Amino acid sequence: MTTNSRTASRTPAPSARRGARLPPGHRTPPAALAMLAALCALLLALTACGSSDDDATTNAAAGGDSSPLKVGVLVVAQSSLLDDTVAAYRASLVKAVAPRKVEFDVQNAQGQETLIQNLARTFARSDDDQFAVIGTPAVIAMAKLEKRRPVIAIAMGDPVGAKLAASLDAPGGNVTGSIDFVDPAKLLDAIAKTSPAPKRIGTIDDPSNQNSKIWVAALKHAAGAHGMSVVEATVASSKDVNSAARSLVGRTDALLMGPDAVIYSSLPAVASVARGNRLPLYLVAGDATASGVLASLGPDYPTIGTRTGEVAAKVAAGADPGTVPFARPTALAPEVNAATAKALGVTLPAEITGASR
Known part of the structure; x- marks a missing residue:
């Protein structure tokens, strides 16, 4: 509220004008003193109101809230792939909202379902402004508990199929972010060659x-x-991955690991089985330079993390997450382990080797 100064000001009474003198012994009546005090209080209130509105306008013009942006980050499991993706997301968000500060509270569920649920409940009770979550089980857990504040999914496979979004372009709720889904048909097109x-x-x-x-x-x-x-082996936790990989030996000609954070948290175990049994190991995501891995065929995950940070920044600036589209991978980024290819005697097609780094 802005006060008109002419309305708020008063012309002083003749006896109070500069140069006027009060007769000796004159005393101002108590009623007049009370009225004067009330007028002073009113003027102070109006001035404060006007200043508050002016400050709010100034803050809005300068980019809005100057308080730190508090972000709770829930990581489903321990993995260098996930760590790199989250690091790229954090750097991107910090850059996009600068000079506003960002405070991150990063928690890792270590691939344990009970810990996922516990951390999700802890975050739901926090005073964080928004949440960033990587790993579908963790995203679903967080979204079930938090319906008001934004939930930013990092590299989620299918938020529509998981019933967390109406569509990728118009999510419609409080969940948005990025996806990493790669059609397996594209991968098999290359592997078949x-x-x-x-x-x-x-x-x-x-x-x-x-x-x-x-x-x-x-x-x-x-x-x-x-x-x-396809020969499928299922696991309940990361502890089961090694035995699952060994169960595939003799029943398969090659291994292809999909976008499952629990599997990637135990990738060394899978790679060890593949190397020891001369099985080509393909990854949808991960480090192709790891011993035993033949190639990584999926998108570049740090790039997905960067684009997720940009989505989160839009939401932090006031955009409704239900109207902010999910960021998608723009291209695949195949990477080949030349040493593994040579050891296996495998010849890879141009679709894989042509874009390798």
């Missing part, structure tokens, strides 16, 4: 992960179109 070409593809997944279920179903469908079959 390797020499020797595999006929039996082994994969490991956690069936409690909605994204993994969707991806494996798509993989099986695509494999049929390529004259291949």
Whole structure:
């Protein structure tokens, strides 16, 4: 509220004008003193009101809230891939909202379902402004508990299939962010051109992960179109990954790991089994330079993290998350482990080697 100064000011009474003198012994009546005090209080209140509105206008013009942006970050499991993606997201958000400060509270669930639920509840009770979550089970847990504040999903596979968004372009709720879904048909198009070409593809997944279920179903469908079959081994936690990988030996010609954070948290175990049994190991995401890995065929995850930070910045600036589209991978970024390819005697097609770094 802005006060008109002419309305707020008063012309002084004749006896109070400069130069006027009061007669000796004159005393101002108590009623007049009370009225004067009331007028002073009113003027102070009006002045404060005007200043508050002016300050609010100034703050809005300068970019809004100057208080730190508090962000709770929930990471589903320990993995260098996830760590790199989250680091890129954080750097991108800090840059996008500068000079506003950002305070991150990063918690890792270590791939444990109980810990995922506990951390989600802790975050829901916090005073954070928004939440960033990587790993579909963790995103779902957070979204079930928090319906008001924004939940930014980092590299989620299928938020629509998980019923967290109406569509990728118009999510409609409080969940937005980025996706990492790569159609398995594109991957098998390239793998089918390797020499020797595999006929039996082994994969490991956690069936409690909605994204993994969707991806494996798509993989099986695509494999049929390529004259291949899929041998699936399931796990309940990262502790089961090693035995699941060993169970695929002798039943598969190659391994293809989909976008499952629990699997990637135990990737060294899978790579060790692949190396020891001369099985080509392909990843949708991860470090292709790791011993035992043949190639990583998916998108560049730090780039996905960077784009997620940009989405989060839009929401922090006041955009309704329900209207902010999910960021998508723009291209695949295949990477080949030349040492593994040589050891296995595998010849890879140009679709894979042509874009390797």
